[in-house]
Amino acid sequence: MSAELPRTVTLATEDFGPVTLEEPTWCAGHADHRSDTARVDLTHCGPAIECTFLGAEVFTAELVASPYASTSMPRLGGRTPGVSVHPLGMTLDPTDLYSLAGALDGYADRLRALADQLTAILTEEHR
Structure with missing residues (x-):
């Protein structure tokens, strides 16, 4: 049996400095991460799926999870993975x-x- 180590990523934050996170297998990476991000706003995002028509984006959806989120409000994102849907602006279970x-x-x-x-x-x- 193979004991695979979890993937991790270290991201700079404005309030906690470098933060190392366990990265889910579905995360598409953090190429657009900004160092002025607060730790509470760190988010894992999966690849976006888009619905486009005549060159206009109608919907975009992607898996998301914010490991340090402070909200427990349904549909606003959080520590539990969900699917963020735009332009709806909600994270759905x-x-x-x-x-x-x-x-x-x-x-x-x-x-x-x-x-x-x-x-x-x-x-x-x-x-």
């Missing part, structure tokens, strides 16, 4: 994320119905 996916499915159906209605209008205008 699995139940919320499934609910969002369901809402998007329903919205897609309404968009298709609207496209059908527009097609009928345009077809009628061209008769």
Whole structure:
């Protein structure tokens, strides 16, 4: 059996100096880390998945966890991993994320119905 050591990363902070964190396997790294970040704001982020249309970003979602977060408010991020969704501006748990996916499915159906209605209008205008 292999006893693999956890990955760690050391990040500079403005209030605690260098802070060494255990880095989750899903973390995409900290290339954009700034040394003027407070320890409470250190965040692990996974790769972002984007929904774009005609070159415009509609949604972005990524796994996140903030190991020193002081908040315990649901949907505002925290120590427990969640999925940060933009432009919603919330961090969702699995139940919320499934609910969002369901809402998007329903919205897609309404968009298709609207496209059908527009097609009928345009077809009628061209008769």
